Amino acid sequence: GAGVSQSPRYKVAKRGQDVALRCDPISGHVSLFWYQQALGQGPEFLTYFQNEAQLDKSGLPSDRFFAERPEGSVSTLKIQRTQQEDSAVYLCASSRGGDGKTYFGPGTRLTVT
Amino acid sequence: AQRVTQPEKLLSVFKGAPVELKCNYSYSGSPELFWYVQYSRQRLQLLLRHISRESIKGFTADLNKGETSFHLKKPFAQEEDSAMYYCALSSTSGTYKYIFGTGTRLKVLA
Numbered sequence A: 001g002a003g004v005s006q007s008p009r010y011k012v013a014k015r016g017q018d019v020a021l022r023c024d025p026i027s028g029h030v031s032l033f034w035y036q037q038a039l040g041q042g043p044e045f046l047t048y049f050q051n052e053a054q055l056d057k058s059g060l061p062s063d064r065f066f067a068e069r070p071e072g073s074v075s076t077l078k079i080q081r082t083q084q085e086d087s088a089v090y091l092c093a094s095s096r097g098g099d100g101k102t103y104f105g106p107g108t109r110l111t112v113t
Numbered sequence B: 001a002q003r004v005t006q007p008e009k010l011l012s013v014f015k016g017a018p019v020e021l022k023c024n025y026s027y028s029g030s031p032e033l034f035w036y037v038q039y040s041r042q043r044l045q046l047l048l049r050h051i052s053r054e055s056i057k058g059f060t061a062d063l064n065k066g067e068t069s070f071h072l073k074k075p076f077a078q079e080e081d082s083a084m085y086y087c088a089l090s091s092t093s094g095t096y097k098y099i100f101g102t103g104t105r106l107k108v109l110a
Helices: none
Strands: A005-007 A010-013 A019-024 A031-037 A044-050 A053-056 A065-068 A075-079 A088-095 A102-104 A108-112 B003-005 B010-014 B019-021 B024-026 B031-038 B045-049 B072-074 B083-091 B098-100 B104-109
Touching: A005 A088, A010 A019, A019 A088, A019 A108, A031 A075, A031 B098, A044 A065, A044 A075, A044 B098, A075 A088, B003 B083, B003 B098, B010 B019, B019 B104
Parallel strands: A010 A108, B010 B104
Antiparallel strands: A005 A019, A019 A075, A031 A044, A031 A088, A044 A053, A065 A075, A088 A102, A088 A108, B003 B024, B019 B072, B031 B045, B031 B083, B083 B098, B083 B104
16 A cells, blocks of 8 residues: 555644544554654654554643544544644554554644644 | 663764664663664655664664664765664564654765
8 A cells, every 4th residue: 555644744733722633554554653753852652552442542641632543444643722842743653563563654743833 | 761862863974984873772671673764755664673683775783782782884874874763662562662762863975
């Protein structure tokens, strides 16, 4: 397939707005990850799904962040009441699971003004 | 604490010179180590992983458990090697979620 895709690629939100970021993983990939990459930093883990089950959400920075993958394919990362510190690139990644070979999407750059 | 440290934010070398990008880690257990690369305007992609012992694009990395290091090396840098390089680790079991370093920008000068 075409690889992991993410939309939108760029999002500008006013402080306090809610945003939803979409990830389409590679077809058949069981594992799906979200990472947050702030400017000048490496990606930081947010959450992990195995199929539709969210098995690890230890990296979500606050209860304003919520992720779902209801049918085990497409995933949405939602951020409520955005703050300036939420400005970052949000990366989605997927893998078949088990072998650890992970493929990253192009990212969504979120800017909160 | 589990951490990956890349001490250099920027490394500039001349074309044809040897390159070494440093990576140190701390982890309780036996991690798997990776190098990821991001070329300009492209997505993050796997360069190599220590268990495969491959040489990709002339790059190699040896896991040194005693020094907890996984430095990336290439004997002769090429201009097309200019990119952002991230060292990462994951558990050898479970989710394979990554802990990334802060990255090193490699600039290869003509």
